Amino acid sequence: MVTVVDAANLLKDYSSQDFLADRGESLGEDDTRSLVSLLVEQIEFADVVIINKADLVSPEHLATVRKLVAALNADARILEARFGRVPLEAVLDTGLFDDAKAETRPLWAKELYGYAHHRPENEEYGVESFVYRARAPFDPTKFHAFSSSGWDGVIRAKGHFWLATRPDWVGELAQAGAQTTTAGLGRWWAAIPRNRWPDGDAFERSVGDKWDSVWGDRRQELVFIGIGMDEAALRYQLDACLVETTAFTPDIWQGRDDPFPRWGVQEAA
Template identity: 60%
Template sequence: MLNHVLHNREGRRVALIVNDMSEVNIDADLVREGGAKLSRTEEKLVELSNGCICCTLRDDLLAEVRRLAEDGRFDYLLIESSGISEPLPVAGTFSFRDEAGQSLSDVARLDTMVTVVDAASLLKDYGSHELLADRGQVAGEGDARSLIDLLVEQIEFADVVVINKVSEVSPAERGHVRAVVRGLNADCRIVETDFGRAPLTDILDTGLFDEEKAERHPMWFKELHGFKDHVPETEEYGIESFVYRARRPFEPARFAAFIQASWPGLIRAKGHFWLATRPDWAGEFSLAGAIVRTSPLGRWWASIDRREWPDHAEWRRHLMTRWDESWGDRRQELVFIGHGMDEAAVRAALDACLLASADDFRPAAWAKLPDPFPRWGHSQAA
């Protein structure tokens, strides 16, 4: 796609930064050899190697973009970060101010975040349990991300998703790929291509990036917090979504069985929950493809002495909108997004996870229930 852009600049003077994790920058070599023949006077290719933009090379990126902008010879800068880079830190680099108070936003405007998806491999990868380390692609020591973690992050944050190699898949597979992309990102512009030949007007000078919007961009966030502007788009692509809410706690063993089950058509799920054995703790639930995670999110305000609550009237009013006489702010709130999923079956299964005998808050009576989840905190029952 980079070669395509450079072949069809339509009068734009383009600078290109190509980032790669290896010492020998293969991607930059491919661009050079692709026939674009970058002019020393009109285009510039800059290589940032042996690191990724989202971590070790941030200072290099700051310096290089500022230098290119101040040079005054370029209309547009394309940055291709490493394939394992997360887009949010790259975007954040543009609003970051260094110790001298300087920022890239003073000299450049972040226009569009583009993710290129391989139609021929997305469905297989989305069902994978592989870690990035299994493919020899990590950002550094201790990088324990899964392949799906990266796919979801890059698709959810994109303004434009280019689905490439569409001629290599059947019409049915193409529809499934579209559904996964739209299920993860309701607002992105989808462009379908072969050989990366996306129309330049779809990826350059779009004005689509909005920092405030990006902070609440994922579809699960919109569903959970009531942003409904995306509904017509999702209906067009056959995407279904719903939010499951309940006050009673989950019985741990039943909820553990639920998250280990297979739910056909489910693309993404996210939210918070609470277990009868852990009345102080809000748990976080996240599902993407074949990867399911639960972790502690923090303590419910109901478990904290009110004298320690923030002394902020608006905050307290907001909390009280979610307050229950028996449960406080404890609640189940999970969003599910899918294509052809059985909402009724998922809801029924979650209802069956709720503690049947819990009419009011009695944690001492639940403390000895079987709990297969890893330990979260000191206040949890053993």
């Protein structure tokens, strides 16, 4: 899979709040995707990324574009081009595409799920990354303020979270550029009767690796990828959102302020 990006406009588009419909590029009335979500999707799952119009930007600008691409896709072959000209052998019959590996290609997935053998992006491109993990729920008001604040230097953030007011539900956070979204993914396995769990040793091992004797698989697990981001400050802000488990009783938190939108019919049930 080959993706072509415009060196002159990528940084501007990545920080845009536009939807595809705003650019006249939607697939129809039901296509509510944002411009940045499409950019991210196309870069994260590409085998080859061609940075076109490389001659129209400064070396510093081009270096930042390369860092952005590398931050989104750790394994892509990155090529620079003028007028879209690249050697045909670089894009045809490359043998690079592997459907099974496509899901592990984004850098956030490598960091979050611990896929081995990915190259040290910080050494080659100056891209930084870290995973925030905690075994305590977030205060929804504090975490909502954090997720809405914008984070200097962060290019991509992804992961799942646990709210004190929704102890049974997995929340998902996804950030790219200027856009941050949250949604409900479903229930934690700890909230599902064991007789409804999938069969198989692989599932038992995957859940067992993340299991806490009190809270089960409930946890915070968020990856942040950026250039020049302040990891210590981000960790401090996230720690400030936590509710200490020694003082946490789910029943007490029911009905407290929770500014997050309802997560479908589940929250209403």
